[in-house]
Amino acid sequence: MKIIVPVKRVIDFNVKARVKADGSGVELQNVKMSMNPFDEIAVEEAIRLKEAGGVDEIIIVSIGPNQAQETIRTALAMGGDRGILVETGETVEPISVAKIIKAIVEEEKPELVILGKQAIDDDCNQTGQMLAALLNWPQGTFASEVKVADGSVNVTREIDGGLETVKLTLPAVVTTDLRLNEPRYASLPNIMKAKRKEIITKSTDDYGVDITPRLTQLKVEEPAKRTAGVKVENVAELLEKLKGEGVLS
Amino acid sequence: MSVLVLAEHDNASLKDATLNAVTAALAIDSDVHVLVAGHNCGDAAAAAQAVDGVSKVLVSDAEQYAHPLAEAITPLLLSLEANYSAFVAPATTTGKNVMPRLAALLDVAQVSDIISVESPDTFKRPIYAGNAIQTVQSSDAKKVITVRTTGFAPAGSGGSAELVNVDAQAGSDNSSFVSAELSKSDRPELTSAKIIVSGGRGMGSGENFALIEAVADKLGAGVGASRAAVDAGFVPNDYQVGQTGKIVAPDLYIAVGISGAIQHLAGMKDSKIIVAINKDEDAPIFQIADYGLVADLFDVLPELDKAL
Ligand SMILES: Cc1cc2nc3c(=O)[nH]c(=O)nc-3n(C[C@H](O)[C@H](O)[C@H](O)COP(=O)(O)OP(=O)(O)OC[C@H]3O[C@@H](n4cnc5c(N)ncnc54)[C@H](O)[C@@H]3O)c2cc1C
Ligand SMILES: Nc1ncnc2c1ncn2[C@@H]1O[C@H](COP(=O)(O)O)[C@@H](O)[C@H]1O
Numbered sequence: 001m002k003i004i005v006p007v008k009r010v011i012d013f014n015v016k017a018r019v020k021a022d023g024s025g026v027e028l029q030n031v032k033m034s035m036n037p038f039d040e041i042a043v044e045e046a047i048r049l050k051e052a053g054g055v056d057e058i059i060i061v062s063i064g065p066n067q068a069q070e071t072i073r074t075a076l077a078m079g080g081d082r083g084i085l086v087e088t089g090e091t092v093e094p095i096s097v098a099k100i101i102k103a104i105v106e107e108e109k110p111e112l113v114i115l116g117k118q119a120i121d122d123d124c125n126q127t128g129q130m131l132a133a134l135l136n137w138p139q140g141t142f143a144s145e146v147k148v149a150d151g152s153v154n155v156t157r158e159i160d161g162g163l164e165t166v167k168l169t170l171p172a173v174v175t176t177d178l179r180l181n182e183p184r185y186a187s188l189p190n191i192m193k194a195k196r197k198e199i200i201t202k203s204t205d206d207y208g209v210d211i212t213p214r215l216t217q218l219k220v221e222e223p224a225k226r227t228a229g230v231k232v233e234n235v236a237e238l239l240e241k242l243k244g245e246g247v248l249s
Numbered sequence: 250m251s252v253l254v255l256a257e258h259d260n261a262s263l264k265d266a267t268l269n270a271v272t273a274a275l276a277i278d279s280d281v282h283v284l285v286a287g288h289n290c291g292d293a294a295a296a297a298q299a300v301d302g303v304s305k306v307l308v309s310d311a312e313q314y315a316h317p318l319a320e321a322i323t324p325l326l327l328s329l330e331a332n333y334s335a336f337v338a339p340a341t342t343t344g345k346n347v348m349p350r351l352a353a354l355l356d357v358a359q360v361s362d363i364i365s366v367e368s369p370d371t372f373k374r375p376i377y378a379g380n381a382i383q384t385v386q387s388s389d390a391k392k393v394i395t396v397r398t399t400g401f402a403p404a405g406s407g408g409s410a411e412l413v414n415v416d417a418q419a420g421s422d423n424s425s426f427v428s429a430e431l432s433k434s435d436r437p438e439l440t441s442a443k444i445i446v447s448g449g450r451g452m453g454s455g456e457n458f459a460l461i462e463a464v465a466d467k468l469g470a471g472v473g474a475s476r477a478a479v480d481a482g483f484v485p486n487d488y489q490v491g492q493t494g495k496i497v498a499p500d501l502y503i504a505v506g507i508s509g510a511i512q513h514l515a516g517m518k519d520s521k522i523i524v525a526i527n528k529d530e531d532a533p534i535f536q537i538a539d540y541g542l543v544a545d546l547f548d549v550l551p552e553l554d555k556a557l
Contacts, residue, residue: 017377229539
């Protein structure tokens with residue numbers, strides 16, 4: 001079977017985002033960009049399934065600026081087989097991303113699409129569920145374990161009260177949570193090999209998807225700042241302060 | 250038109266997160282209905298009837314809703330679509346799982362995790378792990394919204410909403426519930442606890458969390474953790490506080506042996522009072538803590554336990 005893994009280029013998770021002075025957005029000039037951490041986990045899971053047998057090809061898809069090629073290249077160096085870049089200028093909302101991926105799914109006919117549960121820039125947590133809805137496929141979101149069996153997949157999900165396992169008939173959509181696996185680093189030979197792997201570039205028109213945003217961003221501001229308080233010397237002083245605040249009786 | 254809130258419940262009782270979602274819904278429109286989809290869920294529905302400000306409770310009681318599978322609940326929401334201008338759910342793992350599926354079928358852009366309603370079509374929401382707050386205006390005719398519970402006060406009780414039964418809808422049979430492993434605890438749930446004591450990698454082991462639990466029990470507090478503590482297997486995944494775990498805002502948050510990574514702060518920095526206990530005086534957590542105690546947690550926790 002084939003697996004498609006959509007990967008998003010986002011601000012590196014170690015960088016603290018800074019709001020632009022004019023309130024028009026977040027500063028992305030000269031900021032380190034990387035693959036969305038959940039998408040690395042998605043790529044890793046696809047590779048592990050391939051290594052376990054039964055998977056012929058892993059297709060990496062990214063929708064974004066030209067530089068998203070680098071993100072695809074990173075996924076190919078980890079072990080993806082080929083890439084599709086859908087080049088866009090502006091921000092593309094999850095509903096539009098889902099429509100583009102749906103069009104690619106209809107062309108490529110994978111049995112599994114593995115996405116991250118959430119992009120750490122927009123923190124939307126929508127795309128996988130939307131894709132599943134548009135395809136009328138079942139969804140296993142926030143996965144911490146994925147077991148593919150004959151024609152179906154069992155997904156253990158991280159839910160608020162603990163863990164839940166669902167059984168999905170293939171084809172299906174899975175979104176990854178942090179504990180699904182620990183992504184590998186690409187080895188130097190694999191990085192070299194990835195340079196020769198194919199990445200084709202497409203436009204949204206190729207898929208007939210209108211990506212006009214539905215949400216207008218009116219402004220972006222900094223959250224209320226917290227400042228460092230005081231250091232206390234010992235437990236007794238701490239308790240006295242907390243009683244003073246009225247949070248302990 | 251009215252707003253429909255998808256209730257979060259376990260059939261026997263209504264989860265508190267529903268109350269925060271009702272408050273957000275009331276800021277969008279004064280006519281708020283609640284949908285309870287479940288199995289043998291009469292008690293949850295009765296609890297929803299008593300929520301202040303709710304005019305109608307729709308109940309769909311059927312076996313296929315025993316577990317809130319997105320593939321089952323979405324067709325039910327869609328069948329009610331004509332009567333509502335907005336669909337709201339708390340941003341719990343159920344809400345996050347179901348609502349985007351509905352949004353896609355309605356062809357609308359969901360607004361995730363709102364923390365305020367500026368007007369019926371304009372909302373504030375955190376992005377970049379809460380390092381920025383975005384104000385967005387939706388041009389979609391119908392709104393699909395998830396609500397960050399810490400952004401809204403819980404609705405009170407004393408209401409007496411009308412109860413209406415609605416027909417279950419056929420879902421697809423390509424997904425089914427297999428099993429669940431739910432953590433059982435007598436401690437308050439993280440998202441509604443007034444006090445939370447959280448432990449990080451500094452706790453060193455799962456056994457050592459007993460030190461945190463002892464203090465938490467004296468305070469009537471919930472117990473949380475950093476991702477590192479969950480990854481290390483000290484505690485179950487549902488303890489995780491942060492960007493990708495639970496978002497909490499108690500009156501008092503005590504972080505023990507937690508360094509204060511951006512992703513952890515994203516889940517707790519709106520707490521009223523933050524206390525940090527860490528042996529490293531340069532730990533970033535001290536930059537946002539109201540009270541910091543630079544000390545070894547293995548000395549401090551037993552002392553706290555004794556003093557309380
Ligand atoms: C995409 C993504 C999402 C993430 N989401 C989350 C999230 O939701 N929540 C989350 O928490 N993390 C999240 N993380 C992980 C986060 O980046 C940090 O790795 C994590 O929060 C660190 O946990 P910690 O503070 O317990 O561990 P550490 O950073 O290792 O800190 C341990 C602290 O304990 C102190 N300590 C050690 N021994 C003692 C002692 N005896 N007495 C007192 N103090 C002691 C140390 O001084 C240190 O400050 C995420 C990461 C990524 C990439
Ligand atoms: N522009 C994009 N290109 C490729 N994949 C994307 C894009 N946006 C979102 N995704 C995928 O959808 C997941 C969830 O994103 P979101 O719904 O934006 O939080 C990500 O982890 C990616 O796997």
